[in-house]
Amino acid sequence: MRLSMIPLATLRDDPADAEVPSHRLLARAGYIQKIAAGIYVYSPLMWRTLRKVSNIVREELEREGANEILMPILQPKEIWEQSGRWARYLAEGLMFHMVDKRGSELCLGPTHEEVVTTYIKRIVKSYKQLPVNVYQIQDKFRDEIRPRFGLMRGREFVMKDAYSFDIDEAGLDASYLAMDRAYRRIFERCGLAFRAVEADSGAIGGSGSQEFMVLAETGEDAILYCEESGYAANVEKATSIISPTPDGGEAKPLEKHATPGVKTVDQLVAFFKMDAARMAKTVIYNATYADRVEAVAVMMRGDLEINEVKLCGILDALAVGLADEATILRVTGAEVGFAGPVGLDADCRLLADLTLEGATNLLTGCCESGYHCLNVNLGRDCRMPTFHDLRLARAGERSPDDRGALVETRGIEVGHIFKLGTKYSKAMDATFIAENGKPEPFVMGCYGIGVSRTAAAAVEQNHDESGIVWPRPIAPFEVVVALLDAKRQDQVDLAEAIYGELRAAGVDVCFDDRKMSPGAKFKDLDLLGFPVRVVVGRRADEGIVEYSIRKTGDKEDLAREEVMARLRPRAS
RNA sequence: CGGGGCGUGGCGCAGUUUGGCUAGCGCGCUUGCUUCGGGAGCAAGAGGUCGGAGGUUCGAAUCCUCUCGCCCCGACCA
Numbered sequence: 001m002r003l004s005m006i007p008l009a010t011l012r013d014d015p016a017d018a019e020v021p022s023h024r025l026l027a028r029a030g031y032i033q034k035i036a037a038g039i040y041v042y043s044p045l046m047w048r049t050l051r052k053v054s055n056i057v058r059e060e061l062e063r064e065g066a067n068e069i070l071m072p073i074l075q076p077k078e079i080w081e082q083s084g085r086w087a088r089y090l091a092e093g094l095m096f097h098m099v100d101k102r103g104s105e106l107c108l109g110p111t112h113e114e115v116v117t118t119y120i121k122r123i124v125k126s127y128k129q130l131p132v133n134v135y136q137i138q139d140k141f142r143d144e145i146r147p148r149f150g151l152m153r154g155r156e157f158v159m160k161d162a163y164s165f166d167i168d169e170a171g172l173d174a175s176y177l178a179m180d181r182a183y184r185r186i187f188e189r190c191g192l193a194f195r196a197v198e199a200d201s202g203a204i205g206g207s208g209s210q211e212f213m214v215l216a217e218t219g220e221d222a223i224l225y226c227e228e229s230g231y232a233a234n235v236e237k238a239t240s241i242i243s244p245t246p247d248g249g250e251a252k253p254l255e256k257h258a259t260p261g262v263k264t265v266d267q268l269v270a271f272f273k274m275d276a277a278r279m280a281k282t283v284i285y286n287a288t289y290a291d292r293v294e295a296v297a298v299m300m301r302g303d304l305e306i307n308e309v310k311l312c313g314i315l316d317a318l319a320v321g322l323a324d325e326a327t328i329l330r331v332t333g334a335e336v337g338f339a340g341p342v343g344l345d346a347d348c349r350l351l352a353d354l355t356l357e358g359a360t361n362l363l364t365g366c367c368e369s370g371y372h373c374l375n376v377n378l379g380r381d382c383r384m385p386t387f388h389d390l391r392l393a394r395a396g397e398r399s400p401d402d403r404g405a406l407v408e409t410r411g412i413e414v415g416h417i418f419k420l421g422t423k424y425s426k427a428m429d430a431t432f433i434a435e436n437g438k439p440e441p442f443v444m445g446c447y448g449i450g451v452s453r454t455a456a457a458a459v460e461q462n463h464d465e466s467g468i469v470w471p472r473p474i475a476p477f478e479v480v481v482a483l484l485d486a487k488r489q490d491q492v493d494l495a496e497a498i499y500g501e502l503r504a505a506g507v508d509v510c511f512d513d514r515k516m517s518p519g520a521k522f523k524d525l526d527l528l529g530f531p532v533r534v535v536v537g538r539r540a541d542e543g544i545v546e547y548s549i550r551k552t553g554d555k556e557d558l559a560r561e562e563v564m565a566r567l568r569p570r571a572s
Numbered sequence: 573c574g575g576g577g578c579g580u581g582g583c584g585c586a587g588u589u590u591g592g593c594u595a596g597c598g599c600g601c602u603u604g605c606u607u608c609g610g611g612a613g614c615a616a617g618a619g620g621u622c623g624g625a626g627g628u629u630c631g632a633a634u635c636c637u638c639u640c641g642c643c644c645c646g647a648c649c650a
Contacts, residue, residue, distance in 0.1 A: 012599050012611070013584040017643050028583095037642065093573085094648070111650095145573075145648055152650095159650055211650095220649090308647095321647075413650065450650030485608060519610040526610090537609060546609085 001477070001510045006044045010524050020218045022459035023150030025468050029527045038147025038155035045476035045528070046455070050158055052474045053190060053451050054137050057160050060185045064178040066133040066162055071115045073139065077105035079114040082428045088290060088318065096141050096155075108141035113424045113446060116163045120442065121430035127167050130432065130442075131175055135162030137451060149218070151456035152412065158451040165425075165442040167434065172419055172443045176208075179417050179447045183212050186449065187414065191471025192458055195409075197223050198233035199416065200309050209418040212449075213411025214457040223411050224393055228404030236309035239389060240397035240406055245301060246277050248360035254342075254381050255374040256366060263337025265302045268372065272363060276302035279363040280356055280376070282339040284328045284348075287317035295323055295331045297344055299352035299364075299385055306353075307392040314351070314388045332367040340365030341382035342373055352378070352385035412457040413450075420444040459529075462551075468529030469551050477510040479567060480530040484518045484537040494543065495536035498560055505568045526550070534563055 011028045018024035026032045031046035042050060058068060077097075080086035089095040089110065096108040109115070116134060124132060140159040147155050164175035180196070187194045192214050199211040211234055213223055224240070225232035233239070262271045269276050279302030287294045296315060300306050312320045328336050331345040341350055343366050356362070356378070366373040378384055395408035425431065425441035434440040455474065462469045472478055479502065483495040499511040512525065518537070525533055535546040539557065547563055548555040558566070 009582075009600085011583055016578090016584070019644075034642095092648080140650075142649070146644095146646085148644085153648095157650070161650085319647075416650065448650050453650055487608090517608060517610090517612060519608090519612075522610045524611080535609080 001044075003480075003510060003512045004514045008043065008045070010527055018150060020149045020152065020460065021463050022152065022218075022456040025459055025463055025527070025529075026150055026456065029468060029529070032151060034150075036155075038144060038153065040151065040154060040156075042452075048476040049455050049470070049474050050451060052476075053454050054158075054160070056189045056473065057137065057186055057449060057451065060182040060189070061133075061135055061160075061162060061179075063185075064133070064182045066135045066182075068136060069119075069134045070136050070138065071109070071112050071119070073109050073141070075107050075109050075112075075115055077107070079118050079428070080107065083114050083117075083424055084427055085114070091290070092318070093145070094142055096143050109138075110140060110142045111446075111448075112136070112161055113163070113420070113444075114428070117424050117428045117430045117442075117444070120163075120165055121425075121428070124165065124432055124442075127432055127434050127440075131164060131166045131171050133162060133164040133175060133178075135160060135447070149456075151452045152220070154452065157453065160449040160451055162447040164445040164447070166444070167432075167440070168443055169421075172421070172445055176417060176419055176445050179445065180210065183415050183417065183447075183449070187212055187214070187454075190454060190458060190474050192414075192454070192461060194414070195223065195225060195232050195411065197225070197411070198237050200234060200236045200313060209416060211411075211413050212415035212417075214414050214454070214461060215409055215411050216457065216460045217410055218460055219410035219412040221411050221413055222408055224395060224406040224408055226399035226401070226404040226406055229399050229401045231399045231401055231403075231406075233393075235393065235408070236307065238393035238406070239391075239400045240393040241400060241402055242304070242355070242391075242397050243277070245355050245359050246275060248278060248362065251360050251377045251380065252375040254376060256371055257374060258370060259372045260370045262372070268302070268363060272372075272374070274363055278302070278359075278361075280341075280352070280359070282341060282344075282365055284323040284331060284339055285311065285320045286323045286327060287312075287315045288319040288321075289317055294349070295327050295345075296320075296349045296351065297331065297339065297341070298390060299341060299350070299356055300390060301353060301355045301359075302363075304353065304355065305392040305394070306390055310388075310390055310392075311351075314390070332365075334365070334367050334369040338365040338367060338369050338371065340367055340373065340376070341378065341385065342376060343367030344382065350383055350385040351390065352387050353390040354387050355391065356385075357387045412453065412460060414454045414457050415447075415449045417447045418445060420446055463529075466523070467527030470529045470531055472531045475508075475529065475531050477508050477530055479507055479509040479532040479534060480512050480525060480528075481509060481534045481536065482512040482521060482525060484521065484535060486513065486515050488540065491536050491540040494540045494545070494560065498534060498536065498545065498563060501560075501564060502567060505564065507567050507569065509567075532567070 009030045014024050015027045018027050031043050033041045095110050137160045139156050141156050147153050166172045194214045197211050199209045222235040224238045265276050280299045283298050285296045287296050331348040332339045361375040364376045395406050397406050422441040431439035431441050459468050481499045485491050502509040531550050533548045543560050544557050547558045
């Protein structure tokens with residue numbers, strides 16, 4: 001490909017709306033152009049990169065026996081009602097939906113569990129046809145609350161989604177592991193530094209899941225990992241070992257103390273001269289369900305934080321958020337800062353973190369403005385809460401296997417694999433005839449990769465002051481032959497000859513024959529980020545060109561044959 | 573959706589507070605001459621009606637109302 005023949009416009013200034021490096025550089029180098037918030041045109045060079053990522057994905061998935069298909073983007077409401085997700089997705093405002101001229105409701109596919117389950121259940125009738133794994137690479141549509149960071153979070157984006165169907169849990173485990181292996185190879189081949197972490201399965205549901213995180217400071221997710229044991233988890237999911245809750249001793253009589261204006265844990269520590277670990281703060285949340293909003297009281301040790309994602313999962317709610325003042329007043333009868341298990345509204349559900357199980361003589365609020373209680377004993381002075389792991393794990397705490405300390409880093413979620421189980425197959429009545437002759441629901445898994453996000457993450461991880469430094473496997477072209485002076489016939493001849501020869505040899509090469517000054521061309525090619533550059537310039541008359549590596553900046557003068565020797569793919 | 577901010581040639585910005593005359597600047601683009609290994613110089617050009625609608629006024633990029641779009645912080649996700 002000749003760069004003079006493709007639409008390509010690089011910018012000298014950073015686009016004003018780009019914050020993170022990948023967005024800034026991809027926009028400046030002309031790889032992407034914004035059409036609307038979270039909606040982009042991929043230029044010819046960007047599309048080449050996306051195709052390379054896609055092809056790596058295809059190769060590795062097919063190696064594990066997955067089959068590529070293409071499902072419709074436009075999906076009917078009916079199948080979403082079968083799975084029970086239509087109302088929920090609409091309520092969350094996540095789905096683009098429309099009404100056709102007959103009045104039928106449709107959506108632009110945000111994901112394809114419904115379609116794939118419908119598809120497979122009509123084909124696979126017997127356990128003899130299992131397991132099966134199908135996938136597609138296609139644009140997905142999500143009306144994100146906040147699209148941002150260019151390709152990182154778009155409203156339309158390229159995604160690979162795969163779905164496995166198995167006879168039983170053991171089969172699912174095997175399918176899941178196969179995808180795990182494929183994913184590791186995919187991200188390795190893309191040249192990315194990544195980590196697989198335990199994840200919350202969130203809205204999609206299911207029993208287990210793992211996220212693949214490309215490590216980057218600008219990542220939207222925080223992850224905790226342990227170098228010694230290899231434990232790694234999204235903070236949303238992470239657990240840890242912490243210092244035990246201090247022994248409160250034998251139960252003592254309840255005492256009520258006036259604590260005017262003392263509302264926060266820090267203030268209580270100062271007021272009572274007491275260790276925060278012997279206090280229990282009580283936080284009122286609003287849990288949103290499909291049909292109602294419910295206030296919930298959550299108790300946590302004073303020195304620890306509540307993990308709202310865990311809370312949401314335990315409550316099986318659509319969302320949880322801190323309650324407003326009116327709700328707090330209603331369930332506690334007190335202003336904000338004095339909530340406690342004592343005196344709590346009888347209809348308000350009461351949960352407590354595991355660290356409080358068996359704790360005695362706690363300091364808590366008592367649902368009365370200006371007062372706190374000492375020597376609170378759960379079950380004696382108030383209802384016995386249900387105990388759950390509700391704690392937010394933090395860096396510095398011990399890994400759950402106790403083999404080392406947790407370290408925090410940030411990551412970009414480029415892949416996510418889920419064990420769905422029978423959630424969708426049961427809801428959608430998708431069954432096969434098992435060996436015993438009886439219908440059984442498929443045991444499903446689903447596996448996503450953000451293809452466009454992966455490309456963006458690669459830039460996030462591979463750039464410098466001058467521009468993009470594409471990992472070779474996903475660069476739009478591995479090699480660029482740059483002609484410096486199109487008026488010098490010796491340069492033109494040599495450049496054309498080398499370009500032609502490299503192409504003939506099957507090298508992934510493009511030819512920068514654009515007419516621009518040498519300085520500008522160098523800057524531009526650095527920005528574009530091709531891994532290898534062959535400059536045909538002033539020593540063309542001697543048959544010498546400059547060969548350089550974008551990543552290291554190493555340059556050397558080579559004869560034409562030496563260039564060929566470096567770049568010609570090894571005969572296989 | 574809550575909070576903050578921004579819409580002026582393709583890109584980056586000034587001008588708006590305190591209305592005023594042909595709306596500026598840099599980059600990019602076109603043509604010519606020179607230049608030619610790290611974003612060249614000179615000269616000549618093309619291109620915007622100031623996001624949109626309505627209003628106030630002798631006069632609006634500038635003031636008012638409504639509206640659309642975009643960005644940042646939060647909840648969501650590949």
